[in-house]
Amino acid sequence: MNLAGLLVNLRITAGAVLVVMLIALGVAIARGRHDGVDTVWGLGFAVIAVVGLIVSGSGWLVTALTVAWGVRLAVYIQLRNGRRPEDPRYVALMKRVTGNPHWYAFRKIYLVQGVIMWFVSWPVQAAQYETSPGPLTWLGVVVWAVGIGFESVGDWQLSRFKADPANKGRIMDRGLWRYTRHPNYFGDACVWWGLYLVACQHWIGALTVLSPLVMTFFLTRGTGKAMTERAMAGRPGYAEYVQRTSGFFPLPPKPEGTR
Incomplete structure (x- = not known):
C-alpha cells in the first residue's frame, strides 16, 4: 500500500x-x-x-x-x-x-x-x-451485499406500508420489520463493516476500524435507532412492538406476552 x-x-x-x-x-x-x-x-x-x-x-x-x-x-x-x-x-x-x-x-x-x-x-x-484482493475482500463484499439488501428491502417495505391509507397510525411490523425494528440501520451498519473488511486486506486498512465503529454508534445511539425510537415512543402499539421485536440484529420475534 x-x-x-x-x-x-x-x-x-x-x-x-x-x-x-x-x-x-x-x-x-x-x-x-x-x-x-x-x-x-x-x-x-x-x-x-x-x-x-x-x-x-x-x-x-x-x-x-x-x-x-x-x-x-x-x-x-x-x-x-x-x-x-x-x-x-x-x-x-x-x-x-x-x-x-x-x-x-x-x-x-x-x-x-x-x-x-x-x-x-x-x-x-x-x-x-x-x-491485491484476497479472502477479506470477498468476505467484505458478502457483508456489504447483506447490508444493502436489508437496507433496500426494509426501506421499500416501509414505503409501501406508509403509502397505504389503511395503515395510517399503525406500526410497521411486517417483512423484515418483523425481525428487527430497524432493518435499514442494521443494513447500513453491515455495509460499512463490509467496506471495512475490504480495507482489512492490508494492515493499514485494518487501522481504520474507528470509522465503522463511529458509523455504528450513530446508527444505534445517535441520530438513527435512538432518535427514531424516542419519536415513536408514544405511538399506540409501539411498546408492544418493542417487547416482541429485536432492537437491531434480526432475530425471530418473541411470542406475544413475553418480555
Whole structure:
C-alpha cells in the first residue's frame, strides 16, 4: 500500500467534502430548508469514492460498492423528504440561531456532517490503495451485499406500508420489520463493516476500524435507532412492538406476552 499516496488522498477528499457541503448550504439557503443535507449524506460518500478513485488510479471495486450504496440512499431520502415539510430537527436547530443564520447552519449542520462523512470514509480510501484482493475482500463484499439488501428491502417495505391509507397510525411490523425494528440501520451498519473488511486486506486498512465503529454508534445511539425510537415512543402499539421485536440484529420475534 502507498501510505504517502493515501495521506495525499485524505487531504484532497477533505477539500472535496468542504466543496460539497458549501454547495449543499447554498442550495439550502435558496430553498429555505436544510433537510437536503440528508440527501447529500449519501451523495457525499459517492463523491469521496470517485475522487479517491481518480487520485489513486485504483480501487474500482470498493468505489463501485460505495457509489451504489450512496446513490441508492440519496435517491430514497430525496423522494421521501420531497413529500414532507422541513425536518423538525432542523427547524428546532435553526430556532436556536445566534449571529448569522447561514454561518450558524454551516457550523452546526454541514461542517459537522462533513467531518463525520470524511472520517467514516477512511476504509474506502484505504481500500483504494490495495492492489491485491484476497479472502477479506470477498468476505467484505458478502457483508456489504447483506447490508444493502436489508437496507433496500426494509426501506421499500416501509414505503409501501406508509403509502397505504389503511395503515395510517399503525406500526410497521411486517417483512423484515418483523425481525428487527430497524432493518435499514442494521443494513447500513453491515455495509460499512463490509467496506471495512475490504480495507482489512492490508494492515493499514485494518487501522481504520474507528470509522465503522463511529458509523455504528450513530446508527444505534445517535441520530438513527435512538432518535427514531424516542419519536415513536408514544405511538399506540409501539411498546408492544418493542417487547416482541429485536432492537437491531434480526432475530425471530418473541411470542406475544413475553418480555
